[in-house]
Amino acid sequence: GESVGLHLPTLSVQEGDNSIINCAYSNSASDYFIWYKQESGKGPQFIIDIRSNMDKRQGQRVTVLLNKTVKHLSLQIAATQPGDSAVYFCAENTGGFKTIFGAGTRLFVKA
Amino acid sequence: EAGVAQSPRYKIIEKRQSVAFWCNPISGHATLYWYQQILGQGPKLLIQFQNNGVVDDSQLPKDRFSAERLKGVDSTLKIQPAKLEDSAVYLCASTPGPQVAKNIQYFGAGTRLSVL
Numbered sequence: 001g002e003s004v005g006l007h008l009p010t011l012s013v014q015e016g017d018n019s020i021i022n023c024a025y026s027n028s029a030s031d032y033f034i035w036y037k038q039e040s041g042k043g044p045q046f047i048i049d050i051r052s053n054m055d056k057r058q059g060q061r062v063t064v065l066l067n068k069t070v071k072h073l074s075l076q077i078a079a080t081q082p083g084d085s086a087v088y089f090c091a092e093n094t095g096g097f098k099t100i101f102g103a104g105t106r107l108f109v110k111a
Numbered sequence: 112e113a114g115v116a117q118s119p120r121y122k123i124i125e126k127r128q129s130v131a132f133w134c135n136p137i138s139g140h141a142t143l144y145w146y147q148q149i150l151g152q153g154p155k156l157l158i159q160f161q162n163n164g165v166v167d168d169s170q171l172p173k174d175r176f177s178a179e180r181l182k183g184v185d186s187t188l189k190i191q192p193a194k195l196e197d198s199a200v201y202l203c204a205s206t207p208g209p210q211v212a213k214n215i216q217y218f219g220a221g222t223r224l225s226v227l
Binding site: 032034041042043044045046049089091093097098099100101102103104 | 142167217218221
């Protein structure tokens with residue numbers, strides 16, 4: 001069936017380093033992908049998105065890369081800060097505005 | 112702009128009891144979602160409304176879960192009777208609707224349900 005998964009459940013980085021969070025998806029028909037950040041006790045919050053006709057999109061300190069050949073998505077966070085500590089979800093949009101979330105990666109930022 | 116409002120924030124009940132959650136989406140948002148998020152997992156869609164109509168309820172356990180959005184604005188999700196495995200955070204999200212190209216969902220803080 002359709003699924004969106006992540007390679008690593010946890011990631012620990014030093015403050016100031018770059019973080020890379022990976023995600024694999026299985027539905028080749030999906031055309032829109034979103035990264036969400038979820039802090040403790042809060043709902044997920046939109047970070048950045050990308051359409052399948054693109055392979056890279058940049059935001060403020062964040063970059064999303066899409067490799068359709070291997071169905072892989074990654075989120076890069078530059079100069080990681082303590083406030084970046086959270087769980088990050090990739091989400092896959094299929095037809096009809098249905099969103100499938102992956103299991104998430106917990107990012108720990110060490111001071 | 113006010114965000115998605117949910118209440119209560121926490122609820123503790125015993126198994127076989129009933130519980131209801133309330134959600135008020137962002138003003139003007141036509142599409143509303145209810146998700147179940149079990150600890151350590153990603154949100155799982157329970158039901159999606161477009162205005163007051165159901166778009167997708169394929170993963171809603173209809174023998175015990177029900178949801179309504181009668182006036183196309185706020186929504187309630189009910190569980191009757193609750194089971195231990197219903198312990199989770201119930202998230203509500205909204206989007207402007209399909210007329211907007213991007214399906215960026217805005218989430219409430221959720222209701223944490225503990226079933227004992």
